Amino acid sequence: MNKEIGIGMLGYAFMGKAHSHAWTDLPIFFWPLPAIPRLIIVYGRHEERVKDAMVRYGFKRYTTDWREVIRDPEVEILDNCLPNYMHKDPCIEAVEAGKHVVCEKPLARDSIEAREMRDVAKKAKVKTMCAFNYRFVPAVRLAKKILEEGILGRVFHFRARYLQDWIVSPEFPLVWRLRKEYAGSGPLGDLGSHIIDLARFLVGEITAVTGVTRTFIEERPLPEDPTKKGKVTVEDAFSATVEFENGAIGTLEASRFATGRKNYNNFEINCEKGSIEFNLERLNELRVYVVEPDERKYLEGWHEIIVTDPAHPFIEYYWPPGHILGWEHTFVNELHHFLDCVVNDKDVGPYGATFEDGYRCAVVCDAILKAAEEGKRIAVEY
Numbered sequence: 522m523n524k525e526i527g528i529g530m531l532g533y534a535f536m537g538k539a540h541s542h543a544w545t546d547l548p549i550f551f552w553p554l555p556a557i558p559r560l561i562i563v564y565g566r567h568e569e570r571v572k573d574a575m576v577r578y579g580f581k582r583y584t585t586d587w588r589e590v591i592r593d594p595e596v597e598i599l600d601n602c603l604p605n606y607m608h609k610d611p612c613i614e615a616v617e618a619g620k621h622v623v624c625e626k627p628l629a630r631d632s633i634e635a636r637e638m639r640d641v642a643k644k645a646k647v648k649t650m651c652a653f654n655y656r657f658v659p660a661v662r663l664a665k666k667i668l669e670e671g672i673l674g675r676v677f678h679f680r681a682r683y684l685q686d687w688i689v690s691p692e693f694p695l696v697w698r699l700r701k702e703y704a705g706s707g708p709l710g711d712l713g714s715h716i717i718d719l720a721r722f723l724v725g726e727i728t729a730v731t732g733v734t735r736t737f738i739e740e741r742p743l744p745e746d747p748t749k750k751g752k753v754t755v756e757d758a759f760s761a762t763v764e765f766e767n768g769a770i771g772t773l774e775a776s777r778f779a780t781g782r783k784n785y786n787n788f789e790i791n792c793e794k795g796s797i798e799f800n801l802e803r804l805n806e807l808r809v810y811v812v813e814p815d816e817r818k819y820l821e822g823w824h825e826i827i828v829t830d831p832a833h834p835f836i837e838y839y840w841p842p843g844h845i846l847g848w849e850h851t852f853v854n855e856l857h858h859f860l861d862c863v864v865n866d867k868d869v870g871p872y873g874a875t876f877e878d879g880y881r882c883a884v885v886c887d888a889i890l891k892a893a894e895e896g897k898r899i900a901v902e903y
Contacts, residue, residue: 523553523554525558525559526597526860528560529562529620530560530562530600531587531590531599531601531611532564532601533565533570533571533578535602536652537574537578539602539852540652541560541580542578542849543852543853544558545579546849547853547857547860550853551838554857555863558598558856560580560581561580562583562590563580563582564585564589565585568585581595591611591615591618591620598620598622598623599621599623600622601622601623601624601625603625605630606702606705608627608629608634609630613641616645617645621648622647622648623650624638625651625652627651627705627886629705629879629883630703630705630706632884634883636880638876638880639877639880643877648863650855650862650874650875653715653718653879653882656873656874657858659829659833659835660805660807661799663833664790666834676792677769677791678769678770678771679720679765679769679789680788681771682716682785682787683715683775684712684779685708685712685779685783688777688778693741694747695742699755701755702754704755707734707755707758707777708759708775709886711775712777712786713775713886714886715786716773716788717882717885721882724767724790725765726903727763727765728764728900729898729900730761730762730889731892731897732761732762732888733893734758734759736756738757740752740753756893757776758777759773759776760772760773763885785802786800787800795812796810797809804846804848804851805846806827808823809824810822810824827843827845829846884901884902885901
């Protein structure tokens with residue numbers, strides 16, 4: 522009989538839905554599993570909504586007290602899908618209570634909070650992971666394999682953009698993501714953390730940055746009373762240059778004002794023997810350019826790989842070739858990795874993002890904000 526493992530969830534909205542779906546789908550794709558996840562208890566502030574989430578997602582019970590999730594003896598893994606300001610305290614308390622913890626990105630509002638979380642995790646015997654799910658896109662993992670095998674040679678450039686357009690209207694309300702005390706930063710922490718993590722995952726450590734930020738709409742209607750307005754206290758967009766430890770250079774950009782772009786997470790890596798390009802909105806595809814020898818120059822050009830073959834990362838667990846995966850499957854892949862690490866005492870890194878990775882990402886975010894504020898190049902010190 523397969524071992525069972527209890528999951529306690531904090532949050533039930535966007536990320537709570539994605540994670541609950543992934544835990545439920547794990548036995549369908551990754552079989553046999555190291556353990557079968559059981560959805561034990563879900564937390565939310567609003568009783569009627571969290572009760573509804575309990576029924577929809579299949580949890581045994583619900584609570585409006587997040588500490589009750591940590592105290593629950595059936596819970597072995599705490600899955601924190603709450604807003605950024607609710608990452609540090611529940612995660613630290615859970616780790617100290619002996620629970621394994623997966624926490625949504627960004628790990629914290631800033632590097633000070635993230636360092637505290639990292640330090641507690643380092644002393645503990647439990648597993649912890651920061652949920653940078655794009656490490657688990659098959660095409661991204663294939664890109665990493667190509668780079669690790671040295672097929673393209675030395676890396677020269679990494680350039681990434683993460684663009685959305687959901688707050689262009691000045692009538693969009695002042696939600697928590699637009700308030701520094703809750704979010705820590707704007708698209709830098711929300712979207713930029715993803716491309717910073719991918720930069721570190723694929724190319725290496727970032728050693729120095731410059732940056733510029735801009736807030737385009739400084740006041741917005743209050744959600745509780747649209748006749749009144751409140752101040753936006755985070756950036757609406759940022760651009761940064763980055764320097765890597767291995768000598769490569771790069772650019773990073775994230776915005777919620779890129780009209781027409783819905784979830785455009787795009788990166789390109791240029792190397793001495795070729796290049797790689799990825800676009801999340803076409804997540805089953807990886808574009809690769811390989812420099813051919815003189816006798817095969819007629820083959821040289823960009824090639825589009827449809828990453829759905831059993832030889833590609835993760836695909837053996839899914840469908841026949843050509844049957845594409847979706848955004849939701851990145852969470853299935855990610856949580857399977859974490860479950861395997863928990864049950865079989867494996868390291869979360871280097872393929873999963875550790876709390877150390879979450880901390881280092883936060884350090885880079887803080888450095889970009891400092892560079893923008895001071896108008897100068899900032900060395901990144903971990």
